[in-house]
Amino acid sequence: MRFPRAQNDRYLRVIDVLLFREKDPFAPINYSYQIEEILCKRKSKYNEIMVLKSPHFGKMLILDNVVQLTELDEYFYHEMLVHVPLHIHPSSRHIVIIGGGDGGALREVLKHEEVERVVLVEIDREVIEVSKSFLPTLSSGFGDPRVEVRMMDGADFIKTTGEEFDVIFVDSTDPVGYAKSLFTNQFFTDAFSVLKPDGIFVAQTESLHFHRDFVCNVQHKLAQKFKLVDLYTISIATYAGNWWTFSIASKEYNPRKKPRKCKIPTKYYAEDVHINAFLPQSLKEKLLG
């Protein structure tokens, strides 16, 4: 029952990681973590980037005081973000990842042999650099010849690219500041345009416990463009509200249909997990009215 203890008493101090509280002192829950060591702390043009070492969670990537991932449990998020749409689409060859500078989503995408090309569009070059230096288990995919990294705003990329894609992933920070542009009608319209006729769009869309209005808003906006819009969820211990949502929008394939057989190595994702993750219809109706 007791939590794992660190093997020593090198606890330097407690860092309060205030989720969504950068400018608002009244967020519902304040998470804080004991850490052993500050491995990296720097300020880029877009973020204050930290890598902390926790005795329980391993290395943690923090952007602007919000936990982005921990080594212990990042696979829940990254596997579910990536493998759900890639098992709905029969053969995803061209992929774009908006955000995801840590490389976790990229690592999962590259497990799929049918993937021929991945464009990763990250606004903050330093997030990628930090991940390459401190998070090798996440950033392992950046050397893959199928990958092209673009350092620019994701919304601008989608608006201006001439390329077409099978699947678009939005692996963004919380929808404040520079990430706001990834949740607008304009962005969803542009995303629709660059998707192939059977393309799929998926985005992380915050917590059903804490950000229900936001989730609804995204679902309604997506439904104005896409034929099939749905929601799947997962419990994540280190994201505030933790009943985490992924909004999925599809031009042709029904996300609730039986997925294709999973042939890649995973720790959490499986066919029954995939099916189970979709929000029960009764809740979807209550939520979206």
Place this chain on the structure above:
Amino acid sequence: MRFPRAQNDRYLRVIDVLLFREKDPFAPINYSYQIEEILCKRKSKYNEIMVLKSPHFGKMLILDNVVQLTELDEYFYHEMLVHVPLHIHPSSRHIVIIGGGDGGALREVLKHEEVERVVLVEIDREVIEVSKSFLPTLSSGFGDPRVEVRMMDGADFIKTTGEEFDVIFVDSTDPVGYAKSLFTNQFFTDAFSVLKPDGIFVAQTESLHFHRDFVCNVQHKLAQKFKLVDLYTISIATYAGNWWTFSIASKEYNPRKKPRKCKIPTKYYAEDVHINAFLPQSLKEKLLG
């Protein structure tokens, strides 16, 4: 996107609610909450009891520095604890609730017309008193003529009662201190004995993210006595680890079978939510090996 703010600036102070950290300063996550007001703070023989008012969560019941419930979201936990087994059992007439002094589980049990008698066994009389005074939406069931309240240790009650029950609920605090006795082989053996030949046992069994070994241990212990043992889960924002588990053990009815039709008013529970809550088999196998 912003969190609801309180209508005034009566924030007195921040109280750190340290989950599982009463004696261990190295728990993985420390939750803290802004509060507007301390409505009640007293020490009983068993617990330090507080009722706090939060601008986001409403009233919060805290025992020994651990959040037991909040007015905003208690229904997720109480509906799932109660309505899953009561929709698996075809007609539960005699019920025992171990713990649950706040009255939330009792309120949900009493929604079922077929229930003739409920014994609620709470070790701490003052928890019930506090709930009656400060949490009327939870404690509304204590006046129901079908209810008998016993102020004693739950394990002792189960060992010594001559009565038989259709369903046993364990709605306990975390399995430390006085609640430890509710997770032993002896207790599970005694619970098996007082259940009717088609009886069902269900207990809250902590988080899959933070207490996986504990969950496994309970599942294995239950499987030594009961033919059918299973696990269902829910995301709860205010419980540390929040991928919360209920362990269910049944003498006759398979918990994974289609439940009976839900005819009572609920906010979260529904037939599809019930089915969806059971841990996917692939995860159950990974978890329990």
